[in-house]
Amino acid sequence: MATEVPERLVIGPKEGVTYPLTVTYCGNCSMPLEYCEYYPDYEKCKQWLEKNLPAEFERMKMGAAGTGDGGASGTGPASNATGEAADGDETKKPQKRGGKGIMKTKKAKDDTPKKVCLSRSARGKRKSVTVVTGLATFDIDLKLAAKFFGTKFACGSSVTGDDEIVIQGDVKDELFDIIPEKWPEIDEDFIDDLGDQKR
């Protein structure tokens, strides 16, 4: 086992550092500022910093270039209120550094690629329906969309799932024109043709 201690973990006064150390916590992820970069939502952290602690934000941008000891972030002028509590915390339970921040992940919705999928599926021998999924990834109100399709095609159309609309009749080809027309943010390239699907 190596006994070497990384320089930044060495306990004791360091040159050029003012004591007592204070730790500034990020308002976005609740972690000490130097941990922000490991947080999945680092961009938001930066935004928060820029807004609330512009001085630290500038430092961070510089720090990215690599000054090495980016560690203790307490010397900034803006770090005051939260500093004291932090010191106490760290001596009592050294292993915990506001862990909840790291567990927070983005909502699944944001990860889902934006895409609308159209497919046709047989209903009985002659009838088919058109299934539209993915409208919700564009934040479109499914109920309104179903109603719109119903009116447009003069046929039954209803919301059948979390992000699924079933239109009575084969209107798949028309949808490729109608959807971008109705919702300009959905380019035709975002619409996938899944062909005939068995359900």
Ligand SMILES: [Zn+2]
């Ligand atoms: Zn942060």
